[in-house]
Amino acid sequence: MxxxxxxxxxxxxxxxxxSQGDIIAAMTLAFEAVGLPVPERNAILGIVGLSLDVAMARLAPDADHLRMVAAYKDAYIALRAQTGAAQSxxxxxxxxxxxxxxxxxxxxxxxxxxxxxxxxxxxxxxxxxxxxxxxxxxxxxxxxxxxxxxxxxxxxxxxxxxxxxxxxxxxxxxxxxxxxxxxxxxxxxxxxxxxxxxxxxxxxxxxxxxxxxxxxxxxxxxxx
CATH class of the missing domain: 3.40.50.1000 (HAD superfamily/HAD-like)
Structure with missing residues (x-):
């Protein structure tokens, strides 16, 4: 009923x-952490909404996804701390x-x-x-x-x-x-x-x- x-x-x-500015910046640092070339902007924005482990697997199938997820989270927190969530x-x-x-x-x-x-x-x-x-x-x-x-x-x-x-x-x-x-x-x-x-x-x-x-x-x- x-x-x-x-x-x-x-x-x-x-x-x-x-939040695309912080997302792209954090993803850039995540790829740099494992020595991989950074995907194009549209490719990064294309995975927004997926859980991070799934997103990393799509963008870099053969990479160390756990390391990339950790690097992304650390970078995102640091970037947000610089300006505050309301601004970023x-x-x-x-x-x-x-x-x-x-x-x-x-x-x-x-x-x-x-x-x-x-x-x-x-x-x-x-x-x-x-x-x-x-x-x-x-x-x-x-x-x-x-x-x-x-x-x-x-x-x-x-x-x-x-x-x-x-x-x-x-x-x-x-x-x-x-x-x-x-x-x-x-x-x-x-x-x-x-x-x-x-x-x-x-x-x-x-x-x-x-x-x-x-x-x-x-x-x-x-x-x-």
Whole structure:
């Protein structure tokens, strides 16, 4: 039986915040740590959203992935310490306002499903004063990498919602494929790290946060 609740799950990097500067810099240092040439920018951005071990395996199949992951994490922490999370991973225009408006709706719950670690997500939420917004926070520490549906399935369990009342918002093909695997609708965003052409599994692709709110309103009318 339907609970009447709606759950909107957000990806983080490339969807809520633009962290590509630190991601590329940290990945550069990770490749230098094992003496390998650094991949092109688009190749690095193409793996954003995957768990780090899976991302490293895709970018450098024959490398020492454990060493690369450790080097990446150390570099990312150091880079973030230099400027602070709010500056190095700024919210996209309209993100904060949209989150606040959705959170104010009595039947709408918010969640996060990200390839970040719990520590990284906690620091980002604290830096942007987003505490208390997300009733469920799914991170790479406790799940298989996207596009496995585990994060969304656990988020729905936490929130007490059903697939028909759940939407996944993300910028990558991994997010949209994860949504499809979990049996929920996925909305792609155009401002992130994967081209729109890669978001083939998306029900809809939106161009800004105002467009996202309108798309959600239309969706809930079609799937009350």
């Amino acid at each position: 339907s609970t009447g609740l709606r759950l909107v799950i957000f990806d983080v990097d490339g969807t809520l915040v633009d 991973s700024p919210l996209y225009p309209g993100a904060r306002e949209t989150l606040a408006r959705l959170n104010a709706q009595p039947d709408t719950l918010l969640g996060v499903a990200t390839g970040k670690s719990k520590r990284g997500l906690d620091k980002l939420i604290e830096a942007h004063d987003l505490e208390g917004l997300f009733v469920t926070q799914q991170v790479a520490d406790f799940h298989p990498s996207k596009p496995h549906p585990s994060m969304i399935l656990q988020a729905m369990t936490d929130a007490g919602t059903e697939p028909a009342g759940t939407v996944m918002i993300g910028d990558t093909s991994f997010d949209m494929e994860m949504a499809a695997a979990a049996g929920v609708h996925g909305f792609g965003v155009s401002w992130g790290y994967h081209p729109i052409s890669a978001l083939r599994a998306a029900r809809k692709v939106v161009t800004d946060f105002d467009d996202l709110e309108a798309a959600l309103d239309d969706h809930w009318r079609a799937f009350p």
